Amino acid sequence: MKTYRKDDVVRIQLVLNGQQRSGTCESRTLLSDFLRHELGATGTHVGCEHGVCGACTVNIDGVAGRSCMTLAVQAEGCEVDTVEGLNKDVEGLSDLQQAFRRNHALQCGFCTAGILMSCTDYLQRNPDPTEHEVREMLSGHLCRCTGYTNIVKAVLETAAERLGRPHGAALAPDTAGHAGTGPLEQARLVTA
Amino acid sequence: MKPQAFDYARPDSAEEAVSMLAQAGDDARILAGGQSLMAVLNLRLAQPSVLIDISRVPDLNYVRTEGRHLAIGAAATQGSVEWRSSLKQEVPLLAQAFPHISHFQIRNRGTVCGSVAHADPSAELPLALLALEGEVVLRSGRGRRVVAAADFFQGMLMTARAQDELVEEVRYPLAQANVRYAFDEFSGRHGDFAVCAVAAVVKPDGIRLAVGGVSDRPVVRSWSRLDGADLDAAINDFAWELGAKDDHHASAKFRRQLVRHLGRAAIDKAI
Numbered sequence: 364m365k366t367y368r369k370d371d372v373v374r375i376q377l378v379l380n381g382q383q384r385s386g387t388c389e390s391r392t393l394l395s396d397f398l399r400h401e402l403g404a405t406g407t408h409v410g411c412e413h414g415v416c417g418a419c420t421v422n423i424d425g426v427a428g429r430s431c432m433t434l435a436v437q438a439e440g441c442e443v444d445t446v447e448g449l450n451k452d453v454e455g456l457s458d459l460q461q462a463f464r465r466n467h468a469l470q471c472g473f474c475t476a477g478i479l480m481s482c483t484d485y486l487q488r489n490p491d492p493t494e495h496e497v498r499e500m501l502s503g504h505l506c507r508c509t510g511y512t513n514i515v516k517a518v519l520e521t522a523a524e525r526l527g528r529p530h531g532a533a534l535a536p537d538t539a540g541h542a543g544t545g546p547l548e549q550a551r552l553v554t555a
Numbered sequence: 556m557k558p559q560a561f562d563y564a565r566p567d568s569a570e571e572a573v574s575m576l577a578q579a580g581d582d583a584r585i586l587a588g589g590q591s592l593m594a595v596l597n598l599r600l601a602q603p604s605v606l607i608d609i610s611r612v613p614d615l616n617y618v619r620t621e622g623r624h625l626a627i628g629a630a631a632t633q634g635s636v637e638w639r640s641s642l643k644q645e646v647p648l649l650a651q652a653f654p655h656i657s658h659f660q661i662r663n664r665g666t667v668c669g670s671v672a673h674a675d676p677s678a679e680l681p682l683a684l685l686a687l688e689g690e691v692v693l694r695s696g697r698g699r700r701v702v703a704a705a706d707f708f709q710g711m712l713m714t715a716r717a718q719d720e721l722v723e724e725v726r727y728p729l730a731q732a733n734v735r736y737a738f739d740e741f742s743g744r745h746g747d748f749a750v751c752a753v754a755a756v757v758k759p760d761g762i763r764l765a766v767g768g769v770s771d772r773p774v775v776r777s778w779s780r781l782d783g784a785d786l787d788a789a790i791n792d793f794a795w796e797l798g799a800k801d802d803h804h805a806s807a808k809f810r811r812q813l814v815r816h817l818g819r820a821a822i823d824k825a826i
Binding site (some may be wrong): 364366367368369372389390391393396412413414417420423426428429431432433434436437481483488499500502503507510524 | 658
């Protein structure tokens with residue numbers, strides 16, 4: 364069993380974007396703060412600190428999650444991937460990042476680092492998502508600039524590219540889950 | 556905000572976790588996925604002195620069919636259940652409920668047992684457990700006990716769990732032939748807490764309808780096979796019995812209307 368007392372300053376190790384890194388923290392230090400303040404990896408942004416905005420999303424052992432709702436000590440020995448590592452195997456930007464740039468899928472960029480990390484995990488599990496599925500995945504991120512349309516386009520375009528399909532065919536009409544005459548709408552009408 | 560300081564322990568086995576829990580006393584909390592607890596700590600709504608992190612305990616990280624149940628261990632994430640390729644056949648109600656639970660990124664880290672132990676009245680996993688007549692396995696230094704979902708949920712964030720007990724496993728009954736299932740909910744935006752959530756289990760000889768988000772805990776009613784106006788009347792009675800209250804998300808009247816409409820629609824579309 365591993366134990367850390369509340370006033371201990373402990374040194375932990377993790378693999379950040381393929382590189383072994385270590386730094387000191389307390390048991391209560393959030394992973395988001397550890398990455399930014401201790402390791403200097405400020406690509407990961409911090410918004411709400413209670414799991415709503417999605418800005419701090421990183422991949423821990425390949426799985427997208429909130430670094431503000433993860434303790435640094437919980438990531439001890441894990442592989443943590445952040446936006447800084449997205450293009451580590453390519454020259455310039457990764458295909459996903461290029462698609463975001465082409466489609467104007469960001470404006471201020473505050474939400475982008477988290478969204479890119481979510482998309483990285485999601486597209487590996489579901490390489491050919493529908494528009495509805497992409498929107499469901501993106502519901503875990505708040506973007507106040509773009510209105511999401513261009514983000515959805517960029518994600519679908521990346522998926523299409525990876526599958527060797529031509530661009531432009533990506534945004535097919537998809538109305539699943541958007542029915543306008545279901546019981547909810549009826550209930551709303553009745554109580555209105 | 557940031558959490559207040561606490562001692563942190565990461566046990567290597569379930570046995571270590573429960574003995575640590577017994578030692579640590581009233582002020583200890585189990586940390587699994589942290590998707591409810593960490594938010595509460597960051598907002599300083601809770602200030603436990605000890606956190607016992609079970610997220611890496613190998614003997615608690617499993618999802619498997621056992622007899623007539625899908626057994627889910629305390630360290631298994633919601634994502635690991637949701638992305639199970641056989642889930643639709645095993646527990647179709649859960650497969651329908653997952654897309655309503657918060658977001659992809661939260662389900663990746665949040666655990667099934669954690670949601671059940673947290674017992675938020677609008678949470679989907681407790682609701683599905685109650686609708687299916689599932690069970691919760693509690694483990695402490697004194698041994699194990701199995702509690703029916705109907706007895707486990709006792710009020711707003713209140714359960715039958717004693718302070719020294721760990722929710723070690725939850726058991727969702729597997730799908731039965733000739734039984735149909737449906738889940739639906741209403742929330743302001745996708746992924747928000749449910750204003751009203753319903754789970755319907757339609758058997759050849761009866762109907763179970765469970766409702767979350769309206770009362771202080773998930774509530775279920777069973778009827779022998781009813782249809783038409785009789786069924787509507789029964790659901791209407793149920794809607795009134797839930798004691799809906801006005802709050803800033805919805806009025807009591809709107810909640811009753813949601814129970815009537817979502818409840819009936821779920822029963823009709825159960826597959």
